[in-house]
Amino acid sequence: MKFFEMKPVGKFLGLLCVLCASVVNCFSLDREAFSVTNYDLNVQVEPEQHRLGVRGKITLRNDSAAPQKIAVLQISSSLDWRAVKAGDKAVQFVTQTYTSDIDHTGGLSEAIVTLPQAVPPKGTIELEIAYEGVILLDATRLTRIDTPEEAANSTDWDQIGTNFTAVRGVGYVAWYPIATEVANLSEGNSLFEVLGRWKMREAGSKMHLQITPTGNSEVLPQILFNGVSCSGPAMYESMGVTKVGPVDCMYQPLRLDAPTFVIADYQVLERPAIEVRYLRGHDVAATNFADAAEKIAPFITDWFGEHRERAKTADLPDPKAAPFESGALLLTPLAGDDSKLAGLAAAHQLTHAAFLSFRPWIEEGLAHLAQALYLEREKGRQAALDYMGLHRSAFSQIEAPAPKSEDEVNRSLVNTTSEELYRSKAMCVWWMLRDMVGEAALKKAIAAYRPEQDKEPSYMPRLIEAQTQRDLEWFFDDWVYRDRGLPDFKVESAFSRKTETGSFMLTITLDNLGTAGAEVPVIVKFAGGEIMRRLEVRAKSKAVTRVEVTGAPQEIIVNDGSVPESDTTNNTFKIEYTEK
Ligand SMILES: [Zn+2]
Numbered sequence: 001m002k003f004f005e006m007k008p009v010g011k012f013l014g015l016l017c018v019l020c021a022s023v024v025n026c027f028s029l030d031r032e033a034f035s036v037t038n039y040d041l042n043v044q045v046e047p048e049q050h051r052l053g054v055r056g057k058i059t060l061r062n063d064s065a066a067p068q069k070i071a072v073l074q075i076s077s078s079l080d081w082r083a084v085k086a087g088d089k090a091v092q093f094v095t096q097t098y099t100s101d102i103d104h105t106g107g108l109s110e111a112i113v114t115l116p117q118a119v120p121p122k123g124t125i126e127l128e129i130a131y132e133g134v135i136l137l138d139a140t141r142l143t144r145i146d147t148p149e150e151a152a153n154s155t156d157w158d159q160i161g162t163n164f165t166a167v168r169g170v171g172y173v174a175w176y177p178i179a180t181e182v183a184n185l186s187e188g189n190s191l192f193e194v195l196g197r198w199k200m201r202e203a204g205s206k207m208h209l210q211i212t213p214t215g216n217s218e219v220l221p222q223i224l225f226n227g228v229s230c231s232g233p234a235m236y237e238s239m240g241v242t243k244v245g246p247v248d249c250m251y252q253p254l255r256l257d258a259p260t261f262v263i264a265d266y267q268v269l270e271r272p273a274i275e276v277r278y279l280r281g282h283d284v285a286a287t288n289f290a291d292a293a294e295k296i297a298p299f300i301t302d303w304f305g306e307h308r309e310r311a312k313t314a315d316l317p318d319p320k321a322a323p324f325e326s327g328a329l330l331l332t333p334l335a336g337d338d339s340k341l342a343g344l345a346a347a348h349q350l351t352h353a354a355f356l357s358f359r360p361w362i363e364e365g366l367a368h369l370a371q372a373l374y375l376e377r378e379k380g381r382q383a384a385l386d387y388m389g390l391h392r393s394a395f396s397q398i399e400a401p402a403p404k405s406e407d408e409v410n411r412s413l414v415n416t417t418s419e420e421l422y423r424s425k426a427m428c429v430w431w432m433l434r435d436m437v438g439e440a441a442l443k444k445a446i447a448a449y450r451p452e453q454d455k456e457p458s459y460m461p462r463l464i465e466a467q468t469q470r471d472l473e474w475f476f477d478d479w480v481y482r483d484r485g486l487p488d489f490k491v492e493s494a495f496s497r498k499t500e501t502g503s504f505m506l507t508i509t510l511d512n513l514g515t516a517g518a519e520v521p522v523i524v525k526f527a528g529g530e531i532m533r534r535l536e537v538r539a540k541s542k543a544v545t546r547v548e549v550t551g552a553p554q555e556i557i558v559n560d561g562s563v564p565e566s567d568t569t570n571n572t573f574k575i576e577y578t579e580k
Contacts (some may be wrong), residue, residue, distance in 0.1 A: 029112070031072045031181050033064035035201035037124065039176055042246075043211045045263060050160045052079065052167075053132040058177060060125050063201060067118040071127075073177040074098065077107030079133035086116050086127055101185040102194060103174045104156040106141035109133075129177065135160045135167055145186050154320040163265070164279075164317050165213075166331065168324060169258035171195045176207070176259065189418055196417030203358065207251035213244055213263055224262040224277065224314055224329070257326045262314055273297040273307060273350060278315040278334050285334040289313060292342035296374060297350060303370065303443060304354040311346075311353040328353035340378070347374040356451050361413035361480070362460055365426025366446070372431060385561040388431060391424035392564050399425075400566055402485030402515040411483035414457040421483070428564045429479050433464060435534070435562060436475070436519050441467035457481060474538060478516040484539060486566040488514035489558045491573035492542065496553050506547045506575075508556060512537040518563045527551030532560075 041056035062068050075081070077097055084093050093113040100108050109131075119125050137159040139152035147155070158166060158173045167173050171191075183194035230249040251259055266277035269286050274293040278286035293311065301307070307328075315334040316323075323332035323345070330349045336342075351370040357363040368391070376384035398420055403411055413429065416422050434442050445464040453459065461476045478484040492511040496504050506524060517538035524531050528551035537543040556573040559565055 029070060029072065030064055030066075030068065031074075031179055032197065032201070033062055033066075033068045034060040034071050034119075034179050035063050035198075035205070036177060036179070037061045037205045039205070039207040039209075041176060041207070041209050043209055043261075045160060045165060045211060045213045047160055047162050047165055047213060047263065050134040050136050051132065052135055052160060052175060054176070055130045057126055057128050060119070060127065062119045062121050062123050065121055067120050069115055069118040071113045071115055071119075071125075072179050073111045073113060073127075073129070074100075074108040074174055074179060075131055075177055076103045076133070076135065076174045077105045077109050078135060078138065079109055079131050079175070081109060081111045082130040082132060084111055084113050084127055084129055086125065088128075089116070091116060091127075098182070100180065100182045100194075101141040101191050102171060102178070102180055102183040102198075104141060104158055104172055105138045106144060108174055131177075135173060135175065137161075141185055150320075154318055155322045157316065157318055157321045165263040166260070166316065167262075168260040168326075170198055170202075171258050192417040192419070204252075207249075207259060209249045209251065209259075209261075210246040211249065211261060211263075212246040224260075224264075224312065260324070260326055260329070260331075262331065264314075266314065272310075273353075274311045274313060274346070276313045276315075276334070279317060282315055282334045284337055286315070288337045288339055289334060289342045289346065292339050293346035293350060296343055296346055299374070299377065300347060300350040300354055300370060303373065303446065304351050304366065305447060307350065307353040308356060309353055311349045313349065325349065325352070327356075343374060343378070344371050347371045355446065355449075357449065357454060357460075358451060359414065359454065359457075359460070360422040361416070361426040361429075362449075364419075364423045365413075365430050368423055368427035369430040369434075372427060381560075384431075388428055389561060391427055395420040395425045396486070396564065396566070399483075399486050399564075402566075403483050408482040408484060413480045413483070416483070425564065428562075431562060432475075432479075432518060433472075435521075436472070437464060437468040437470065474517055475519075478518075478539060485515040486564050487512050487516050487518045487520070487537070487539065488565055488567045488570075489520055489537065489563075490570045491556050491558055494553070494556055494573055494575050496575060499548070504549050504551070504553055506549060506553050507544065508535075508547065509542055509544050510535055510537050510558060511542050512539060514566055515539050517541070520558055520563045521560045522547075523557040523560065524549055524553055525555040525557070526553045 036058050038059035041054050044053040060071055081095050084091050091113055093111045096110050098108045098110045139156040142152035143149055158168055167175050170178055180194050180198050183191040185191055230247050269276040269290050271290050271294050274290055276286045276290045309328050311328045313330045316331055319333045319335045321333050347370045348367045351367040355366055372384040372388055375387050413426055445467045448463050465472050490511045492509040495507045499505055519534050519536045522533050522535050524547050526549040531549055533545055533547055535543050535545050553575045558571045
């Protein structure tokens with residue numbers, strides 16, 4: 001169903017806009033002109049009717065360079081606009097459905113609002129708004145690109161329901177007004193780019209919510225909200241019926257989170273490091289999760305500092321539901337009793353509770369690094385490398401072939417909106433940094449990090465460089481500030497000579513055919529053992545190292561899997577040894 005489309009008409013007109021049931025000319029429609037700097041919303045949730053009703057005020061700021069007379073406000077297509085007012089006067093607005101995958105329904109209800117006067121660049125305007133509708137389980141945006149229904153429902157699990165309500169914000173359900181250009185799941189990274197832009201524009205915005213679950217209630221529902229301080233709810237008597245009063249929440253995200261609320265009849269398990277909320281019958285899994293988190297907490301503290309907030313885990317009823325994280329809040333089905341899996345999840349979550357950065361490559365990269373470190377501690381380095389190998393395959397596809405020059409900056413870790421890069425690749429980058437500068441130095445750099453002082457992409461790299469004598473500028477340039485693709489190592493030559501003392505002196509020349517430099521482990525196998533050296537090889541360069549071993553050298557293997565590489569089929573070298 002397309003209500004709105006753009007078609008090229010003629011050479012001179014360029015893009016002519018075809019609008020259905022709307023009088024607005026699209027030439028003046030800049031959907032991303034405004035951002036919302038303040039939300040003050042009264043949210044009524046009626047679980048039994050799956051209904052959401054919202055009344056409140058929002059403040060719009062014109063982020064564009066031109067004065068704006070029209071503002072576009074978007075909510076989920078399952079919600080309807082009821083009123084828009086400016087300064088107590090109703091303003092003219094038209095509504096239409098706008099197809100976009102930023103919402104689980106695959107569409108948005110747009111209000112195209114004619115403002116009483118044009119808002120100048122950087123100017124603001126306050127609007128009073130009202131909208132309502134239902135939020136039902138809906139995975140249209142996924143099923144229409146052929147995702148199997150069951151998998152789609154376990155991914156887009158948001159809904160308001162009698163027994164369980166969980167609604168995630170932007171990127172899942174537009175339950176508060178947003179203003180975005182179209183996002184299309186079938187077009188590469190489109191959704192993540194649109195989302196990334198919106199979240200950047202929303203950085204620093206405030207949200208004040210009063211959530212009231214209506215209906216008669218015997219139990220006090222648990223209302224969870226990410227990254228916020230809430231007070232309430234309280235039960236009170238009204239005309240002989242027990243009712244639940246509103247929960248008052250203040251939300252000012254430091255991370256680029258999606259405001260999420262959960263209303264459920266949870267049981268609570270409280271521990272010093274974590275609070276686990278679980279559904280009836282899930283006691284075993286909840287205890288298991290809390291135990292795993294408690295066990296790993298000192299390790300995470302040692303790496304990332306004392307927790308800034310207590311981690312919160314909350315249960316999801318669908319055992320196949322995709323976990324969702326928002327800072328230190330993790331929504332995940334609590335079903336299994338696998339303590340290793342729980343430990344892996346807890347390592348990530350506790351890192352978020354301890355460490356905060358609004359830069360995804362730091363925030364998520366370190367939380368994933370914590371998972372690899374946890375596995376290394378539990379099962380040894382190889383287990384960590386195997387785990388990172390799963391992540392490597394996720395981003396290697398993006399990285400091959402090496403990025404074109406215009407992509408180097410957009411896809412860099414400091415700018416990317418791609419999860420594969422700011423999660424998986426960033427984890428590998430942090431792991432390489434740990435190998436290069438050592439654990440103690442990296443921990444000191446992490447401890448010195450202050451999110452409020454992080455004004456430049458080079459802030460964290462400088463903290464790391466301050467802890468080491470090494471020049472790492474080339475590394476950050478290849479891996480962090482730019483996306484130069486991946487290295488490709490090869491042993492170009494190896495010569496072995498027997499020394500007078502009977503040992504063997506091996507001269508190895510490594511060639512990096514790839515477009516990014518790295519310090520790579522080189523393993524020499526010889527009669528009676530093996531030895532490992534680390535060698536820095538810049539992009540499109542060679543480096544030589546000499547290794548003395550006690551037995552005849554047999555084989556050289558470059559890269560133990562800790563350095564992401566574009567081609568690993570050329571990493572083994574058999575040594576031809578000639579006795580002289
Ligand atoms: Zn995370």
